[in-house]
Amino acid sequence: MTFEDAYFKQKRLNPDSLQAFGFRTTDKGWELRKPLIDQELEARLLIDEEGNLRGQVVDVDLNEPYDTFRSPQARGTYVGQVRQAYGALLSQVAESCYEDQLFSSPQANRLANFLTQEFSDQADHPFEKYPDYLSYRITGKWYALLFPLKGEKLGLDSEKTDQIYDVVNLKVDPKDMEQLMKMEGIFPSYHMSKKSWISLVLDETLPDETVFKLVARSRSLVAPKHLRKTSEPHYWLIPANLKYYDIGAEFSANKEILWTQKASMQKGDFVAIYITAPTKAIRYLCQVLEANIPNQGYREEESIKALMRIKLLHTFMDKDFNSEILKNFGIKTVRGPRHMTDELVQAMSPYLKGK
Missing domain, CATH: 3.10.590.10 (ph1033 like domains)
Incomplete structure (x- = not known):
């Protein structure tokens, strides 16, 4: 993770706000240049069409990158001032030009939008100690639990063990379990009953259509039998x-x-x-x-x-x-x-x- 990434986690670009903040359009996206530390340094930010931000701090006199502040081991008053000034600028950009999202991965955010649009269900935080865990419920019962998880917890290959994924736990019909376990991106449920729950990795391995169908099915399985039929009014x-x-x-x-x-x-x-x-x-x-x-x-x-x-x-x-x-x-x-x-x-x- 870069120094810049920490400020834009779970953020989505609002392009309409860039010009007012001072960004100018280029053939690569949008660019902003701001002086730092009494104009000794200059922050140069570039945002591409997908909203990804790359940043650089440049020594104005030498016209060379000043990257010392990026090292956690670097100490000193000047380094601290650079970190603070550059971080303050990134915070302003994140607050003014980006919108908050619930999750880090695009697919998890698309799933959240689907649940809101299709069922008008709102996420809640079921665990006070784990604010990154979000649940969706029907009549008080979970049908989807979303959370960040290291790949090693799901038994992913060694190259991805340290990578953190957005994962969703869903309820399934036990008779479908054998077939579901054959699908890439679906795993035995993490910390829930493996007889009737599964874990899906939301990293685009499974198409949205499959994910949404499984979530809707989970909601249906959790819902009490007395709930209205689809033909009745909502x-x-x-x-x-x-x-x-x-x-x-x-x-x-x-x-x-x-x-x-x-x-x-x-x-x-x-x-x-x-x-x-x-x-x-x-x-x-x-x-x-x-x-x-x-x-x-x-x-x-x-x-x-x-x-x-x-x-x-x-x-x-x-x-x-x-x-x-x-x-x-x-x-x-x-x-x-x-x-x-x-x-x-x-x-x-x-x-x-x-x-």
Whole structure:
């Protein structure tokens, strides 16, 4: 790991922010030059199209790299000043031009995005002592546990024993175990029952399609049998920020409106709209009348690819389902679209009078 790598672990480039920070475009990507230590040195940063950053500290007078600070054994006031100044610049770039990601590997982050978009499931930290471990649950039970692991723990060849991988543990049907063990990238489960759990290395060995299918299957196996069938409506909770969109004015004019398509919502699903801070309460309960409507200029944002038509069923007082009350129904945060808990569905059942 280079000196620079430590500042950009689990980060994803936001190219739109580079110009404002001072980067200029080149035929190799984006470049930034900044003086350090009373202009005796110059930091030169180059970011390629994939967001990878390479850096160099150069002695201005000699026009030669100054790499002494990179050695952990190097000591002295001047070396310390260089490390501090260069590190401060890297921290500013990481904070201003990059976005946080949950995991180090691209495939693990794609998996996290899939779980959010497909099921609206949010990751949690199951172990206080191991903050890098993240779990995904259904009705409180794990169906996916993601964590960093050295290759030697999975019995990988000697050349990769010290390499750290993002790994996911998944539940499988025991009768499928023999066939799964023949697939490259799948191993007996690490620290879980090897009779019904497996470990997948998220290093692109397995294609996303295979990984996503196995995760969806794990979720299905963990889910209690009494959960609704896929043909029955789903119950969703989504946030809305009144600073950006006056949904109240829209509902005053029409009880049926177009709204940004969220997650995998379908016709017949119920949607509770949570107004973000400072309100922090559910204000509207709606039903989806039509989903996956192409955005043909109705919304100016190009990032919005599809819309859904929703019908207002009930308007709540802000005190009815505020953030404190929602905690009693198992809802601690509403940062993005998510499923309602069974307790919240039951509390809203008197108002669920669909079309």
